[in-house]
Amino acid sequence: MLRKRGSLILCGTFLFVTWNAILVLLLWGRPPPGPLGEPGPEQRGAGVKPTSDVVGDVLRMADTLEAELERQKEILLQIQDHQALWEPPRGGRPKVTAPRPAVIPILVIACNRVTVRRCVDKLLQHRPSAELHPIIVSQDCGHAETAEVIRSYGDKVTHLKQPDLSDIAVRPEHRKFQGYYKISRHYRWALNQVFKTFSHSSVVIVEDDLEVAPDFFEYFRALLPLLKSEPSLWCVSAWNDNGRDGYVDPGRADLLYRTDFFPGLGWMLLKEVWEELEPKWPASFWDDWMRQPEQRRGRACVRPEISRTLTFGRQGVSLGQFYDKYLRYIKLNSEFVPFTKSDLSYLKEEVYRGNFEEEVYSASLVTFEEVKQGQLQGPGPFRLQYSSKDSFKVMSKNLGIMDDLKSGVPRTGYRGVVSFMSRGRRVYLAPPPGWTQYDPTWS
Template identity: 80%
Template sequence: MHRKRGSLILCGTFLFITWNAILVLLLWGRPTPSGDQGEVVSRTNKDLVEDVIQITNTIENELEIQKELLIQILNHQSRSSNKNKPKVVAPAQPVIPILVIACNRVTVRRCLDKLLQHRPSAQLYPIIVSQDCGHADTAEVIRSYGNQVTHLKQPDLSDIAVRPEHKKFQGYYKISRHYHWALNQVFKTHSHSSVVIVEDDLEVAPDFFEYFRAMLPLLKSDPSLWCVSAWNDNGRDGYVDPGKANLLYRTDFFPGLGWMLLREVWEELEPKWPASFWDDWMRQPEQRRNRACIRPEISRTLTFGRQGVSLGQFYDKYLRYIKLNTEFVPFTKLDLSYLKEETYRENFIKEVYSAPVVTYEEVTQGQLKGPGPFRLQYSSKNSFKLLAKNLGIMDDLKSGVPRTGYRGTVSFLSRGKRIYLAPPPGWTQYDPTWS
C-alpha cells in the first residue's frame, strides 16, 4: 500500500513538471518578427496583446488541471493513511459503571469474580473498586485483577469526631464519608451519568447486568422513580414465587444492596449528604420526596458478609436465606410499561383491594380457598409489626415505610399463596412516627 501510494505521487509530480516544461518550450519556440520585414508593420499592437492573452489563458487552464490532479493524489494519500489507523468505535449503548464499595474484606474476590463472570461487556460495564480502610491484604486482592478493574483508594482514613454516645458508631460515619467520596469520583471525576453501587459482600445473579440495562431508560424517563434495586428484603426461599423471576415491583422503601443511581439525583443529594447512617437518611421523607424504586420478586444480589459494622443484624434470621435468582431473564426484550407510575398504581390498588380479606389464622393454618391473591389487613403500627413478625417477614419500618412496601402494602408468599399485608382501603400517606 505504501509503495503504490508513493508511485502515484511520483507520477503526478512528473506529469506536472513535464507539462509545464512543454509550455515553456512552446513559448520560446514562437517566431519573433524581424524589424526589417514589412509584415511587422502590418501586425498591430492589438494582435500581440491578443496572443499574449491566449497564451496566458492556456497556461492558467493547464495549471488548474494540474492543481486538480495533485489534489486528487493528496486525497487518495489521506484516505489510504486513514485506512491504516485504528478506528475508535463509540459504544451504541450507555455505559453503566459498577462501583464496588470495599474496605477490609479479602472476600471481595467472591464479589469481583461473579461480576466478571457475568459481565457481558468490559466497555459497557467498567468496574470501579473504591477501597476505604487502607487494608493491605484487601488492596492486594484488588490489585491482582489488573486492568479488569479500576482501583481507587479513599485518601482520608482519619477518625471522625463524633459525640461520645456515637463513638461505637464510628464505622457508620466512615462508611458515609466513603460513599460521598466514591460517588463524587464516579460522577465528577470520571463524568459518568449513572452508576450501580455494589458492596464488597454481594454476589450477583447471571442477569444482574441485563436487569439494570433494561431499567435505565425507565429510571431516566420517570421522575417518580429515584432508584432501581436488585434486592428484595423479604426475598427468602418460600416467600417468593420461583415461577415469577421476571416480576418487578415499585416500592416506596429504599432497598439498597445493589442499586442504581443517576447523576441528577446525586447532584440533589450530595450537598446535604449525611455524616452517618446514609441509608436510613435516604429513607426519610425529605430525601425520598414520594419517589419510588424498582425492585424484583427474586433478588439479583445475595449478601455473604455476616460480619460488618451492623454486627450481623438481621443476617442470621433473614439475609442468609435470601434466594438469589438463577434464571436469566431477557429484561431488555420485555415490555416494562406496566411499571410506569399511573399504570402501576391503578393496577396495584385494584388487585390488592379486590382480593378477599382473610384472617391471620386462615393464612397460617393453610385454610385459604382458591389460588389467591388474598388480603390480610392491619390497622396500626403495632398490628403491622405483630402480623409481620409472626408471618416471618421483616417487621421494621423506616420513617413509617415497611420494607418492600408500596402504598403501605407488603407482597409475599405464604404456603404458596400470594398475600398482601395491607392497610385499610383509602390509604393516603405514611406516618413517619411509625418506626
C-alpha cells in the same frame, strides 16, 4: 452540510458515467491495425503495446476493459453507500443513526474484606461487556491484604483508594458508630469520583459482600431508560428484603415491583439525583437517611420479586443485624430473564398504581389465623389487613417477614402494602382501603 455531500455524490456519479462513455467511444472508434499488424497512428503511445498477434492484442484490450469496469463498479458502490448514509429516506425524514449503548459502571464499595474476590469474580463472570460496564473498586480502610486482592485483577478493574483514613469526631454516645460515619464519608467520596472525576451519568453500587445473579447486568440495563424517563422513580434496586425461599414465587423471576422503601444492596443511581443528594449527604447512617421523606420526596424504587444480589457478609459494622434470621436465606435468582426485550412500561406510575391497588383491594379478605395456619382456600391472591403500627408488627413478625419500618414505610412496601408468598399463595399485607400517606412516627 447535507446539500454539499449530495452535490459530491452527484458529481461522482457524473464522472463515473462520463468516464465510461469516453472509454467505450475510444474502444469502439479504435482503428484497425496497419499492414503486418502495425498499429495505426492513433494507437502509437497507447498503454497496450502492439504485437504481431492481432488476436492477442484484442484479448489484452478486453482484459484491460474488464479491469477498468470492475474498478468503476467498486467506485459506484462506494458512492451508493455514502448516498444511503446521507440522503433522507422516502418520506423526507433524515436517516437516524442508532444511539450508542449507555455505559453503566459498577461501583464496588470495599474496606477490609479479602472476600471482595467473590464479589468481583461474579461481576466479571456475568459481565457482558467491559466497555459498557467498567468495574470500579473503591477501597477505604487501607487494609493491605484486601488491596492486594483488588490489585490482582490488573486492568480488569479500576482500583480507587479513599485518601482520608482519619477518625471522625463524633459525640461520645456515637463512638461505637464510628464505622457508620466512615462508610458515609467513603460513599460520598466514591460517588463523587464516579460522577465528577470519571463523568459517568449513572452507576450501580454494590458492596464487597454481595454476589450477583446471572442477569444482574441485563436487569439494570433494561431499567435504565425507565429510571431516566420516569420522574416518580429515583432508584432501581436488585434486592427484595422479603425475598427468602418460600416467600417469593419461584416461577416469576420476571416480576418487578415499585416500592416506596429504599432497598439498597445493589442499586442504580443517576447523576442528577446525586447532584440533588450530595450537598446534604449525611455524616452517618446514609441508608436510613435515604429513607426519610425529605430525600424520598414521594418517589419510588423498582425492585424484583427474586433478588439479583445475595449478601454473604455476616460480619461488618452492623454486627450481622438481620443476617442470621433473614438475609442468609434470601433466594438469589439463577435464571436469565431477557429484561431488555420486555415491555416494562407497566412500571410507570400512572399504569402501575391503578393496577396494583385494583389487584390488592379486590383480593379476598382473610384473617391472620387463616394465613398463619395454612387454611387459605383457592389460588389467591389474598388480602390480610392491618390497622395500626402494632398490628403490622405483630402479624409481620409471626408470618416471618421483616417487621421494621423506616419513617413509617415497611420494607418492600408500596402505598403501605407488603407483598409476599405464603405456602404458594400470594398474600398482600395491606392497610384499609382509602390509605393516603405514611405516618413517620411508625418507626
